[in-house]
Amino acid sequence: MDGLSFDIRISADDKPLVSIRDFTLAQNQITLLLGESGIGKSLISRGVYGLLDPAELTVSVNNLPYPEYLLSQRVRGIQRAGFFVFQEPSSHLNPLVTLGDQLREGALAGASPGREVLRALWEGSAGQDLDSILAVYPKPYRPSGGEKQRILLGMALEKIDMLPPAKRAGPDELFVFDEPSGSLDNHYRDLFLTLLFDRFRRRPFTGLVITHDYSMISRIANSHSDLLDRVVFRELARRHGTLQVSDFQPGTYTGWVKSLLPLGALSQASRGQEPLLTIAPDVEVFGRRLVITKDPEGKVPTRLEVYPGSMVYVKAPSGTGKTTLVKRVMGLIHEGSIEAKLKNLQLTGATPRKFWQDRIWGKRMTMVFQHADEALNMQSTMRETLLGLPLRKPLDTDGIARLVGDLFDTAEAGEVLGKRVRFLSGGQKQRLNLLRSLALDTDVLILDEPLNGLDFDSATRVIAILDRKMKAGMGLLVISHNEEIFDALAGDTHTYYLHIRRDSDRPSY
Amino acid sequence: MKTEGEGTAPARPRLFARKETRWIFLWLGGIAVLWGWDLLFLNPPAFALVRTALFNSLLASVLVVVFSMALGWASGLALYYLEERGKRNIHLAVTFVLNLLRSLPQIVGILLGYVLLTFLIVQDVLRSPFLQLVSMSAVVSLFVFLEVTDLIRERIAYYRSLDFFDAMICCGIPERRIINVEILRKNSLAHLVHKAVAVFGMAIFLQCSIDFIISVGLSTDMSSTNFPATLGSLLARMDSKQDILAISMVFSDISYWSSLFFRHLQGLNIAFMIMFTLACTYNVANGLVRRYHL
Numbered sequence: 001m002d003g004l005s006f007d008i009r010i011s012a013d014d015k016p017l018v019s020i021r022d023f024t025l026a027q028n029q030i031t032l033l034l035g036e037s038g039i040g041k042s043l044i045s046r047g048v049y050g051l052l053d054p055a056e057l058t059v060s061v062n063n064l065p066y067p068e069y070l071l072s073q074r075v076r077g078i079q080r081a082g083f084f085v086f087q088e089p090s091s092h093l094n095p096l097v098t099l100g101d102q103l104r105e106g107a108l109a110g111a112s113p114g115r116e117v118l119r120a121l122w123e124g125s126a127g128q129d130l131d132s133i134l135a136v137y138p139k140p141y142r143p144s145g146g147e148k149q150r151i152l153l154g155m156a157l158e159k160i161d162m163l164p165p166a167k168r169a170g171p172d173e174l175f176v177f178d179e180p181s182g183s184l185d186n187h188y189r190d191l192f193l194t195l196l197f198d199r200f201r202r203r204p205f206t207g208l209v210i211t212h213d214y215s216m217i218s219r220i221a222n223s224h225s226d227l228l229d230r231v232v233f234r235e236l237a238r239r240h241g242t243l244q245v246s247d248f249q250p251g252t253y254t255g256w257v258k259s260l261l262p263l264g265a266l267s268q269a270s271r272g273q274e275p276l277l278t279i280a281p282d283v284e285v286f287g288r289r290l291v292i293t294k295d296p297e298g299k300v301p302t303r304l305e306v307y308p309g310s311m312v313y314v315k316a317p318s319g320t321g322k323t324t325l326v327k328r329v330m331g332l333i334h335e336g337s338i339e340a341k342l343k344n345l346q347l348t349g350a351t352p353r354k355f356w357q358d359r360i361w362g363k364r365m366t367m368v369f370q371h372a373d374e375a376l377n378m379q380s381t382m383r384e385t386l387l388g389l390p391l392r393k394p395l396d397t398d399g400i401a402r403l404v405g406d407l408f409d410t411a412e413a414g415e416v417l418g419k420r421v422r423f424l425s426g427g428q429k430q431r432l433n434l435l436r437s438l439a440l441d442t443d444v445l446i447l448d449e450p451l452n453g454l455d456f457d458s459a460t461r462v463i464a465i466l467d468r469k470m471k472a473g474m475g476l477l478v479i480s481h482n483e484e485i486f487d488a489l490a491g492d493t494h495t496y497y498l499h500i501r502r503d504s505d506r507p508s509y
Numbered sequence: 510m511k512t513e514g515e516g517t518a519p520a521r522p523r524l525f526a527r528k529e530t531r532w533i534f535l536w537l538g539g540i541a542v543l544w545g546w547d548l549l550f551l552n553p554p555a556f557a558l559v560r561t562a563l564f565n566s567l568l569a570s571v572l573v574v575v576f577s578m579a580l581g582w583a584s585g586l587a588l589y590y591l592e593e594r595g596k597r598n599i600h601l602a603v604t605f606v607l608n609l610l611r612s613l614p615q616i617v618g619i620l621l622g623y624v625l626l627t628f629l630i631v632q633d634v635l636r637s638p639f640l641q642l643v644s645m646s647a648v649v650s651l652f653v654f655l656e657v658t659d660l661i662r663e664r665i666a667y668y669r670s671l672d673f674f675d676a677m678i679c680c681g682i683p684e685r686r687i688i689n690v691e692i693l694r695k696n697s698l699a700h701l702v703h704k705a706v707a708v709f710g711m712a713i714f715l716q717c718s719i720d721f722i723i724s725v726g727l728s729t730d731m732s733s734t735n736f737p738a739t740l741g742s743l744l745a746r747m748d749s750k751q752d753i754l755a756i757s758m759v760f761s762d763i764s765y766w767s768s769l770f771f772r773h774l775q776g777l778n779i780a781f782m783i784m785f786t787l788a789c790t791y792n793v794a795n796g797l798v799r800r801y802h803l
Contacts, residue, residue: 332675353593362681375676379695388691390681436680 004174004206008047010040011058018043020243026232028169030200030207034214034248035236036427037453041210042087044236045176049084050075077172080107081163083156087178087210089148093138099151100134103158111158118154120195121188145183146318153180153192160199169205176208181216185318186483190219197224204230212427212453215484217253237455238425240411253456257484262491263311263467275305276475277329277365277444280339282501285328287336289501290321298499306444306475311466313490314479316498322479323370325498326446329477330367331356343443362390366442370449372433378422382432385421389439403439406465407431407458426453434462438469445469446477451485463489528796536789540782546770547778555748555775562743563782565642566716569739572646573653573712574705580650581657586688588658589665593684607655615652619719622648623736630736638737645736649715653708660704664697699801703794710790717741717783744779752776 004025010018018040025031025048033041046052050070052059059066069075086092094102103118104111115130122130133143133151143151156175163173177196181189193216200207209216220231228250235248281292281301292314294302306312316322327333329340331351340347342364369375376385386400395403404413408431416428424432430453437445450466451459463485466476480486487495525531540563547556584607591600610618626644629635635644665688668674677687693701720741736742743749752773758765769777797803 327675330675330679332679357678357684361679366681367676367679369672369676369679371672374672377673377677377691377695380691388682388686390683433676440680 004048004171005062006044006048007060007062008044009060010043010047010052012056014058017057018047018243020044020245023048023245025174025206025208027171027206028204029230029232030196030209030227031232031234032216032220033208033210033234033236033245034217034455035212036425036430036455036458037212038424038426038429039236039238039455040243040425041236042178045084045178045208045210049078049082049174049176051084074172078174081170081172082174082176082206083159084176085152085156085178085180087182089145089152089183090138090140092152093148095138097137098134099136099138099143103134103151103155107162108155108158111162115154117157117161117195118151121150121154121157121191123191144319146185146188149180149183150188150192153177157195157199160196160203160205163203163205165203167204173205174208175205176210178210179212180209181211181213186215186481187317189213189216190223193219193224197227200227200230212455214253214456214459215257215482217250218257218484221250221254235455237457238412241415248456256456256460257488260463260485260488262494263463263470263489273308274343275307275341276343277304277306277477278341279304279329283325283328283336283338285321285324285333285336285338288321288324290325291499291501293497293499294495296497298497302496304477304496306477308443308473308475309470310494311470311476311478311486311490312494312496313486314477314496314498315483316479318481320498320500322498323448326367326448326477326479330365330446331360362440362442364442365444365446366437366440367446368434368437368448368450370452372426372429372453375433376421376429376436379420381418381420382424383417385432385436386439389436391439395439403435406438407435407461427455427458430454431458431462434465438465441469441472442474444475444477447479449480449482450478451480451482459485527800529793529800530796532789532792532796536786539785539789543778543781547774550771551774551778558738558743559775559778559782562738562740562779565737566713566740569642569646569649569716570709570712572643573650573716574708576647576650577654577657577708578701578705580654581661582693584654584658585661585665588662589688607658610652611655613652615715616718616722618652619648619715620722622651623719623723626736642737645716646712649712649719653711653715656708656711657701657704660697660700661693664692664700668692668696699797700803703797703801703803706790706794706797710787710794713740713783713786713790717744721745740779740783744776744783749776749779753780 004027006023006025007021008018008023009016009020020040023044033045035041043052047059047061047066052066054066054070057066059069061069064072093099097105103115118130133147136143138148156177160175180192184192196207196209197220199205217233221228224231233248233250234245236243236245238244279292281303283290283292291298291301292304293300296315304312304314314322314325324333328336328338329347331347331353334349334353337349338347342360345359345364347360380388382404383400386395386403389395393399400417401413404417408416408428416424421429421432434447434450447466450462454462466489470476478486478490525534547559551559584603588600588603588607591603623645626635626641626648629644630641635641668691674687674692677691678684682691717740720736720739721744723736723742723745744753752769753776755765755769755773755776759769
């Protein structure tokens, strides 16, 4: 294959972080690098792009010590001709310069003054919004993560527009997009992919899109199928203790998605049963009035019901308050009002905390939080995390092995059980985050972005466990941006929509 | 980029690579050298007194650390639970008392405590020197422990603001375990050790200051003879003060400097021990701050 090939080794304090012999980027093609979060995708791409700090990490690229690699023509050329979009947009932007000025810095000074790219990325927003944002000095809270991400993506697309006309990409024209959809909802993710591939059709370049969002594959297969032979799908995974890049067949994922059916064999039979959890359609939290409906337009408020053996999926655009809603349902937020019933227990805004502690948390209902990094104790080992659970029958060595075996291979389990959580990869943390709640065997399990940071193999395993738990009578309430997966798993009957009720809205019930 | 064999400093033994460990060993070494010197050149009664004073000061400071940690932990947790359980009136009352304590200058508060101790000693209630040392430490900790309270509350508040706390409580893990084990023991040990070192240094400083103030004589009822010997009280003795004043002799007669280390050993010894211990404590704390990014 005509491409850029790298042998990269990265270590910190004599501890090897990444070692990969054959990391190849196909020239004139876009490589979609998949894999669970925290496995080293960003580190490798930063290493290639010459963005690592040799004072903090010991790095060699193609057997060159890093300081020498940084001075090489290859790195200088890549940095001059290409662009790197960072995963965390805030770290890319200068807080002392307005966004508008940053859009015209350095090589972007010669970009089109009309800002057509950004306007395209703001499609659906009022033009004024973009202009007001461009006058802002970026702060952690303003503009939003999604807006910052779109600004950066806009910069990269503008740089692509500045490439001289050619039929083939130059050797240094490398554009890296590290988790470009991390802060975007599906609409803007699809918009970005369209803009990127339109440019690629007109003028080829070498691209690397790093992501753990496998649903990008479906989008490419469905909307950009003409480019399927020019997009290389690769997956980075740790196998037998070593990091390996292998080809990933897009059909593996798309075929699997097509094969998904509503989970839970009991879902039909459960109709005659009492719901495990019922939530009245009107919920108020932090002064925001939310309404649950069965229709996407939000016209018919509906009581949300979770039956034994069923999966309920709640959908809403980013920022509506899905996580806030489930935290309110879990009794973690006491502000506002809610009417809910968990089996025979009435839960309202006035239900005391002690009641939740004694009767509900970890006993009848529990929740998997979306950010495993925050939800787990980084200083505990994986074993300690599981042993600390208040189970009726405490876990013994065999019990832990059985539990962990659901989501970890035997060799991997042996390696990670005694490790502190902070040394696990993002995907391993997420699997532990899920295992901890699954081990409790509560009546209802709330899952907030359960597939966050997981690779394809882990995602399929998680879904198999959820299916098993549902067959045993557990009720699931899921919020996730993986719409194509959970739409299929929950089915129309169990899909609800969350809306913000405006003052002008009239109750229709 | 670290490449083997070029431009790298010779590897330091792992133990001494850490600043805090280096300073602990430096302190031990310094005290050992001083001990040897005293053994050779300090008269035996004075040496016995210096030994007792050093031991008492260190023991009292360790006790201050223990008491402050216990009081800080208990009060931090009490305030947290009162707030969580909605006991607003009790929470307000406890906060008021603690703030009252905080508003009192440490040195004034400890002096008042020593007045009470003197009274108890005069009344023969506190007879044993060990009990007197424990009481002295308790008084000092009363005006130091709020630093630990603040740290405990700060650590709990930080973790409460993350999903960390909610995610655990949703799993049915008891609140007391989350706070005591998951937050304070597993995630705040470095902060607590750093605070303990700081409290130790503060205890040495406050104790020496108070003992010195009392010993130079604030009243006829209170004197250093009421309390066990400490570095502060020994420094305030006439012979120690003369030893320190002897340093000024060097300005008029430069050849006198060598006599300082033989004829004026007691006072200089005590002053050095205090300063050296405080400097080492500062550096140990500083090393911990750097290593754990506190």
